[in-house]
Amino acid sequence: xxxxxxxxxxxxxxxxxxxxxxTLASAExxxxxxxxRLATELGMSKAGVIGHFGTxxxxxxxxxxxxxxxxxxxxxxxxxxADPGVDRLTRAFDEWIAYMADExxxxxxxxxxxxxxxxxxxxxxxxxxxALSRWSDYAAAELRTAxxxxxxxxxxxxxxxxxxLGGVGLAAGQxxxxxxxxAAPERARRAIxxxxxx
Amino acid sequence: xxxxxxxxxxxxxxxxxxxxxxTLASAExxxxxxxxRLATELGMSKAGVIGHFGTxxxxxxxxxxxxxxxxxxxxxxxxxxADPGVDRLTRAFDEWIAYMADExxxxxxxxxxxxxxxxxxxxxxxxxxxALSRWSDYAAAELRTAxxxxxxxxxxxxxxxxxxLGGVGLAAGQxxxxxxxxAAPERARRAIxxxxxx
DNA sequence: TTAGCTACCGAACGATCGTATGCTTTTAGC
DNA sequence: GCTAAAAGCATACGATCGTTCGGTAGCTAA
Numbered sequence: 001x002x003x004x005x006x007x008x009x010x011x012x013x014x015x016x017x018x019x020x021x022x023t024l025a026s027a028e029x030x031x032x033x034x035x036x037r038l039a040t041e042l043g044m045s046k047a048g049v050i051g052h053f054g055t056x057x058x059x060x061x062x063x064x065x066x067x068x069x070x071x072x073x074x075x076x077x078x079x080x081x082a083d084p085g086v087d088r089l090t091r092a093f094d095e096w097i098a099y100m101a102d103e104x105x106x107x108x109x110x111x112x113x114x115x116x117x118x119x120x121x122x123x124x125x126x127x128x129x130x131a132l133s134r135w136s137d138y139a140a141a142e143l144r145t146a147x148x149x150x151x152x153x154x155x156x157x158x159x160x161x162x163x164x165l166g167g168v169g170l171a172a173g174q175x176x177x178x179x180x181x182x183a184a185p186e187r188a189r190r191a192i193x194x195x196x197x198x
Numbered sequence: 199x200x201x202x203x204x205x206x207x208x209x210x211x212x213x214x215x216x217x218x219x220x221t222l223a224s225a226e227x228x229x230x231x232x233x234x235r236l237a238t239e240l241g242m243s244k245a246g247v248i249g250h251f252g253t254x255x256x257x258x259x260x261x262x263x264x265x266x267x268x269x270x271x272x273x274x275x276x277x278x279x280a281d282p283g284v285d286r287l288t289r290a291f292d293e294w295i296a297y298m299a300d301e302x303x304x305x306x307x308x309x310x311x312x313x314x315x316x317x318x319x320x321x322x323x324x325x326x327x328x329a330l331s332r333w334s335d336y337a338a339a340e341l342r343t344a345x346x347x348x349x350x351x352x353x354x355x356x357x358x359x360x361x362x363l364g365g366v367g368l369a370a371g372q373x374x375x376x377x378x379x380x381a382a383p384e385r386a387r388r389a390i391x392x393x394x395x396x
Numbered sequence: 397t398t399a400g401c402t403a404c405c406g407a408a409c410g411a412t413c414g415t416a417t418g419c420t421t422t423t424a425g426c
Numbered sequence: 427g428c429t430a431a432a433a434g435c436a437t438a439c440g441a442t443c444g445t446t447c448g449g450t451a452g453c454t455a456a
């Protein structure tokens with residue numbers, strides 16, 4: 001007779017499942033997260049796992065949502081204290097890079113899922129696109145603030161700058177995750193400082 | 199009685215399989231290429247498909263090899279005619295971007311496989327790393343030539359520049375493949391021109 | 397002519413996939 | 427104390443996974 005959980009712990013179980021899915025997806029990709037594997041890893045039955053979500057796609061979306069929320073809690077939230085404009089954006093990118101370099105989650109979850117689903121239309125792709133757009137919009141808004149404040153030249157091409165800053169992030173992710181290059185964070189910071197005219 | 203193929207056509211069949219695998223992998227990732235699916239797509243049996251390679255991993259490696267060769271034939275080869283240094287490198291990046299923007303193959307095969315396998319040690323990861331390193335080495339060599347020729351400042355940090363150029367390529371790939379942004383190639387070219395001091 | 401080699405097929409293997417159904421157990425509200 | 431909801435388990439389903447095996451058609455060399 002195993003000890004049973006109270007219904008109030010349902011949300012906790014759901015969180016536990018998603019947490020485990022995040023770990024697995026970091027290594028194997030979102031499509032590599034299998035219900036059977038989750039069940040084994042968590043010591044529960046497949047039905048118990050999927051019962052919380054209904055379908056695998058719903059589980060993928062929930063996992064993605066959790067990753068996005070985690071990112072938002074960590075990166076923009078920690079930069080919120082800095083001065084709007086260049087300061088805040090620099091801080092945000094620093095946090096992003098530190099987040100990618102952290103042990104545990106393999107690089108940037110959003111980036112890898114974006115690559116995994118960029119050729120597969122569907123709700124997952126849509127969700128990834130929406131999340132990345134939010135990040136781009138955030139960066140663009142801070143850049144416009146910086147232009148208005150005179151910290152960046154008035155003729156700054158904001159969209160171009162967002163594009164290039166994103167590229168630095170992607171390069172950092174690859175250097176960290178694939179090449180295991182310890183110099184990557186420093187390189188990324190230097191690139192960003194140059195882009196933001198520091 | 200079906201018409202039988204001569205033994206001399208074996209290599210052609212192998213090529214056909216790999217070509218099909220490249221197409222499938224562009225949309226679904228290398229792990230998404232299934233022997234059964236290849237067999238269906240090619241109108242042959244699973245045994246006939248896998249017989250040419252022995253193992254799925256061998257098939258993956260062969261597919262990756264083919265993609266690398268295709269890339270080498272297209273990008274550095276077309277830039278070989280340009281003057282060594284900044285000219286040639288600019289040309290190579292232009293070719294890379296045009297290659298990614300081409301319809302048919304979904305973005306940069308190497309980049310997506312790199313993301314797919316960056317957390318999975320093994321021969322595939324090793325092969326991806328080797329291929330990407332060759333590309334980095336190529337870029338670094340051209341940059342050093344440019345420095346020696348005086349087209350770039352003597353204090354140029356070549357590795358940093360390779361890092362940032364790679365980032366522009368990754369950003370272009372994401373913008374093309376995920377965001378379907380038609381302005382991406384132009385943005386990338388502008389970023390590269392600025393990095394190479396044009 | 398014949399023996400051997402190669403390419404490929406048809407069939408099957410155990411494993412695992414996602415999903416559905418029907419229990420048992422526990423808890424919450426009355 | 428009783429009941430309805432639910433969380434989770436056990437089991438099963440059809441499909442597909444990668445791989446193996448034996449057989450056969452067509453070619454080549456002896």
